[in-house]
Amino acid sequence: MGKNRIPHKSDKKRGKKEITKSIVNFFNSNSADSFSHKQIVEKIGLKKPVEKEIVANVLYNLLEDAFIVETAKGKFKSNNRGLFLEGIFERRSNGKNFFVPDGDAEDSHIFIAERNSEHAMDGDRVKVQMLAKRKGRAPEAEVVEILERKRTTFVGVLDVQKHFAFLVMDSKFLANDIFIPRENLKGGKDGDKALVEVVEWPKKAKNPIGKVIDILGLAGENNTEMNAILAEFGLPYKYPAKVEAAANKIPDAIPEEEIARREDFRNTLTFTIDPRDAKDFDDALSIKHLDNGNWEVGIHIADVTYFVQEGDIIDKEAESRATSIYLVDRTIPMLPERLSNNLCSLRPNEDKLCYSAVIEMDDEANVKNYRILRTIINSDRRFTYEEAQDIIETGEGEYKDEILKLNDLAKRLRAKRFKDGAIAFDRHEVRFEIDEKGKPLSVYFKYAKDSNKLIEEFMLLANRTVAEFIGKVAKNKNPKTFVYRIHDVPNAQKMENLSEFIRRFGYKIKVDGTKTSVSKSINHLLDEVSGKAEENLISTIAIRAMAKATYSTVNIGHYGLAFDYYSHFTSPIRRYPDMMVHRLLTRYMDGGRSASKQLYESKCEHSSDMEQLAASAERASIKYKQVEFMSDKLGQVFDAVISGITEWGLYAEIDENKCEGMISIRDLDDDFYEFDEKNYCLRGRRKKRVYSLGDPITIKVARANLERKQLDFALVE
Numbered sequence: 001m002g003k004n005r006i007p008h009k010s011d012k013k014r015g016k017k018e019i020t021k022s023i024v025n026f027f028n029s030n031s032a033d034s035f036s037h038k039q040i041v042e043k044i045g046l047k048k049p050v051e052k053e054i055v056a057n058v059l060y061n062l063l064e065d066a067f068i069v070e071t072a073k074g075k076f077k078s079n080n081r082g083l084f085l086e087g088i089f090e091r092r093s094n095g096k097n098f099f100v101p102d103g104d105a106e107d108s109h110i111f112i113a114e115r116n117s118e119h120a121m122d123g124d125r126v127k128v129q130m131l132a133k134r135k136g137r138a139p140e141a142e143v144v145e146i147l148e149r150k151r152t153t154f155v156g157v158l159d160v161q162k163h164f165a166f167l168v169m170d171s172k173f174l175a176n177d178i179f180i181p182r183e184n185l186k187g188g189k190d191g192d193k194a195l196v197e198v199v200e201w202p203k204k205a206k207n208p209i210g211k212v213i214d215i216l217g218l219a220g221e222n223n224t225e226m227n228a229i230l231a232e233f234g235l236p237y238k239y240p241a242k243v244e245a246a247a248n249k250i251p252d253a254i255p256e257e258e259i260a261r262r263e264d265f266r267n268t269l270t271f272t273i274d275p276r277d278a279k280d281f282d283d284a285l286s287i288k289h290l291d292n293g294n295w296e297v298g299i300h301i302a303d304v305t306y307f308v309q310e311g312d313i314i315d316k317e318a319e320s321r322a323t324s325i326y327l328v329d330r331t332i333p334m335l336p337e338r339l340s341n342n343l344c345s346l347r348p349n350e351d352k353l354c355y356s357a358v359i360e361m362d363d364e365a366n367v368k369n370y371r372i373l374r375t376i377i378n379s380d381r382r383f384t385y386e387e388a389q390d391i392i393e394t395g396e397g398e399y400k401d402e403i404l405k406l407n408d409l410a411k412r413l414r415a416k417r418f419k420d421g422a423i424a425f426d427r428h429e430v431r432f433e434i435d436e437k438g439k440p441l442s443v444y445f446k447y448a449k450d451s452n453k454l455i456e457e458f459m460l461l462a463n464r465t466v467a468e469f470i471g472k473v474a475k476n477k478n479p480k481t482f483v484y485r486i487h488d489v490p491n492a493q494k495m496e497n498l499s500e501f502i503r504r505f506g507y508k509i510k511v512d513g514t515k516t517s518v519s520k521s522i523n524h525l526l527d528e529v530s531g532k533a534e535e536n537l538i539s540t541i542a543i544r545a546m547a548k549a550t551y552s553t554v555n556i557g558h559y560g561l562a563f564d565y566y567s568h569f570t571s572p573i574r575r576y577p578d579m580m581v582h583r584l585l586t587r588y589m590d591g592g593r594s595a596s597k598q599l600y601e602s603k604c605e606h607s608s609d610m611e612q613l614a615a616s617a618e619r620a621s622i623k624y625k626q627v628e629f630m631s632d633k634l635g636q637v638f639d640a641v642i643s644g645i646t647e648w649g650l651y652a653e654i655d656e657n658k659c660e661g662m663i664s665i666r667d668l669d670d671d672f673y674e675f676d677e678k679n680y681c682l683r684g685r686r687k688k689r690v691y692s693l694g695d696p697i698t699i700k701v702a703r704a705n706l707e708r709k710q711l712d713f714a715l716v717e
Contacts, residue, residue: 014051019044020058027068031078032103034071069139079139083130086147091122091174099128099141116142119201119208121174123150153197154178154210155232157219157707160190167196167210176207184211193219195231220706222438225624226327233617235325239336243317247336250307250343254351258306259376262353265298266378269402272346273383273455279341280324280333282573284354284379285458287402294362295409299462300354300377302344304335304572305582314339315579319603322610324574327621329438333574340573348379355582357462357569365412370465372585388451407450410457417460421516422562424523425543430658432625440629443657459570460561466581467565470588471555479555480594483580483604485568487558488547489515498545501680505534505694519562534694536653537643541693548612551577551604553597577607623709626659630711631704637716642695645682647675650691652699652713661711663699668715 014022022044035043037059041052059076062068068076087101089112097117098109112128120126125148128141156169156178165185167178178196188194193216201208216231217224230237270286286298308314318334325332333340346352354377360369381398391397392407418424428445435441448456463485470482495511495518502509507528510521522542529535546560551568558566569585572578580603584595644651649665665673671684673691680693691697699713 014046014054016054016058019046019051019054020061023055023058023062024067027062027076027078031083032101034075034077036074036076040076079130084127084144085130085141086125086127088150089117089120089122089124089126089143091117091120099126099143110139110141112141112143116140118143118146119203120146121150121152121198124148125150151234153195153213153231153234155193155195155216155228158185158188158190158192158194158212160185160188166207167194174208178210179205179207180210180212186212186215188212188215191219193217193224193228222329225706226330226438226621229327229617229620229624230325230332232620233613235332235613235617236321237332239333240317243313244336244338246313247338250338252343254353254376258353259351261374263356263358263373263375265300265354265356265375266351268298268377269399270298270300270377270379271381271383271399271402272348272379273385273388273451276384276386279345280573281346281379281382282344282571283455283459284346284352284377285406285455286377287406290360294360294368295405297359297361297406297409297458298375298377299357299359299458299570300346300375301356301462301570301578301582302346302573303353303355303374303582304339304344305355305579305586306353306374307339307343308335308579310583318576318579319606322576322607323614325614326618328432328440328618328625329434329621334576335573344573346377346379348382351376351378355569355572355585357465359461359465361409365409365416367461367465370469372466372469372589383451385449385451385455388454389449392450392454403454406458407454410454411450413457413461414453417457417562418523420562421519423519423546423560424526425539425560430622430626432629434625440625443626443629443659445658460563460566463567463569464561464563464565466569466585467555467563467567470567470584471565478594480584480588481553481597481600482555482584483567483577483600484552484555485549485558485566485577486552486554486556487549487560487566488556489559490518490545490547494545498541500678501541501693502538504692505529505538507538515559516562519559533641533655533696536658537641537694540643550608551611552608553601553604575607577604580607620709623660624706626657627704627706627709627711629657630659630661630701631706633701634704635700637698637700640697640699640713642691642693642697645675645680645691645693650682652697654699659711661699661701661713663713663715 023040026040026044037056041055046052046055063070066079069079071077085101087099090098090100097112097114099112100109120143124146126143127145127147129144131140131142154167154169154174156167159166159168163182165180167180169177178198180196194212195214195216196210197213198208198210216227227237265286268286268288270284272281272284274281282302284300286300288296290296308318314336321334324334354375356373356375358371358373359367361367388403391400391403395404426448428447431444431446432440433442433444467484471479473479499509499511502525507525509525510518525542526539529538549560555565557564567581568575568577569581570578572582587595638654638656640652640654642650643653643660650663651660652663653660671687671689673682673684676683682691698716700716701711702714703712
């Protein structure tokens with residue numbers, strides 16, 4: 001058969017001219033995306049090694065001719081000369097502005113000179129025209145229209161002159177101070193920190209013109225600085241009086257007819273376990289030994305949506321905030337205090353309304369049955385994590401049998417999760433001991449102990465049970481619209497990078513295979529690095545390789561927890577998605593039709609965005625306190641580890657307190673250092689000295705800039 005095979009026309013070797021034509025046609029038909037050499041070879045159907053070599057040559061020529069551009073190393077894209085594109089404008093205070101086109105997964109940054117920026121601000125949605133490509137130069141564009149402003153408010157310090165003022169900012173997103181006419185000062189004085197709105201930026205003017213929205217206080221004061229961090233991220237730093245007033249009108253008493261509608265758990269042993277300083281107890285556990293030998297565990301969650309009606313003033317405010325925010329020294333609640341710390345908080349010896357997942361399990365923690373229902377409880381005891389931990393460790397204390405049983409069941413649930421491929425990111429949290437003025441006195445680390453894990457396991461179980469209750473349907477049926485907490489599989493390229501990075505420390509990891517085998521390999525790595533100098537560094541890079549968990553109506557499961565169905569049901573006092581879940585449960589349990597997927601998807605997106613902003617503000621507040629904590633330690637010497645490498649220098653983290661600072665490349669003056677991105681290192685050109693991620697070094701604290709939340713270190717040889 002082989003001898004008599006009819007030659008296929010694709011067997012004929014294709015020459016350079018034909019291949020060039022195919023590639024040009026391919027890029028003209030796919031002008032929006034970037035492609036690698038390998039992808040191009042596949043798409044135009046080449047098989048022979050000699051043809052693949054021709055492709056490399058053709059791509060080089062097309063680059064030279066500026067027909068295509070290289071968007072990232074080894075990725076090519078049509079140059080789109082003269083084309084109009086829409087996307088996001090990125091402003092930098094060093095004058096290097098960039099444009100990122102829509103739908104470009106490769107983050108191709110197109111340069112926009114200041115004169116061509118139309119005064120677009122960072123994050124604005126803009127329309128640009130590609131400029132004619134000059135040989136040997138990167139592609140450039142010009143902003144032709146600002147489609148949507150991302151932000152118009154900025155935080156800075158007022159410099160007040162006789163007839164006008166400026167808002168002086170230390171922002172990497174705006175190099176120009178904001179000009180403020182005297183009448184727009186709103187009582188602001190020289191040296192005040194203020195929130196200012198840009199009202200216009202005339203074409204010929206160097207500075208935008210603004211007006212003061214709010215005076216945050218005197219720069220440097222703790223309250224001012226914490227509020228400034230919130231304002232910088234566009235987050236609320238005070239509660240609207242009219243929302244507080246609406247909450248204060250909600251009656252305390254629970255009507256008898258409401259109690260009659262609910263299952264009564266007031267005579268079942270119930271308690272809360274929370275942090276020492278918590279006031280908003282949104283979950284409680286009950287436990288009962290059943291006649292059949294099994295255990296009934298009630299996971300009782302504050303029934304916030306009984307008090308907050310959909311679309312009312314409190315609900316609108318909660319939806320807009322989407323989450324409580326936890327800064328170093330304060331909580332900015334999602335709900336008014338009357339609800340979060342009083343009406344909804346599951347305080348001991350008070351009748352409280354709950355949404356409950358009541359789960360029957362055997363001694364091995366196998367779930368035999370469950371019910372989701374509205375209940376009334378009366379908590380017998382409020383434990384702190386420390387008190388519950390003490391009972392777990394000593395076997396002595398009030399309700400010891402119940403706590404020890406719950407701990408045993410939790411450990412079995414946890415073991416099962418890890419067997420199924422859950423990932424154990426148990427990272428320590430940086431905490432500060434703070435005086436009454438907000439000054440940090442010391443740094444300590446918070447680790448999760450068995451009492452924390454006990455609560456965590458039952459909350460995970462409730463969240464999973466609720467998601468399965470709605471999401472798991474018969475094969476030929478569509479599940480109703482629901483809010484899921486989803487977590488995608490890790491990015492393959494990031495996993496490759498992680499694998500390459502940890503190899504230098506002598507560790508290995510699986511980057512492909514089944515989901516479970518990859519996650520088990522990540523767990524093995526985290527176990528191996530536990531307690532070692534490089535632990536924090538490797539676990540940080542491993543976390544960066546993971547996708548971010550988000551909210552969505554499209555369920556893809558939760559990779560990190562190894563759950564096919566997962567939701568957020570257990571924290572409605574501090575998270576709006578949990579309130580959405582409670583409402584959808586009520587709707588469906590009452591026989592209601594499926595809610596609008598489109599509406600809930602947009603609510604999910606908003607909640608995910610706000611969660612990211614809140615996390616960024618929390619990190620900024622920790623950074624601020626770290627800089628403040630180190631500001632009286634100038635000149636002191638510490639052992640540290642290199643925690644980051646960039647083209648502008650090294651980042652180092654002090655071993656004893658995890659405060660991070662930067663050593664500028666300018667200060668590495670013994671050689672000319674080059675940044676090797678692939679190998680996470682700086683390499684000296686002459687002496688070949690290498691600074692790698694994870695290397696131990698000795699540093700001296702050189703400068704502490706609170707305004708920039710930045711520590712500068714100097715190397716000590």
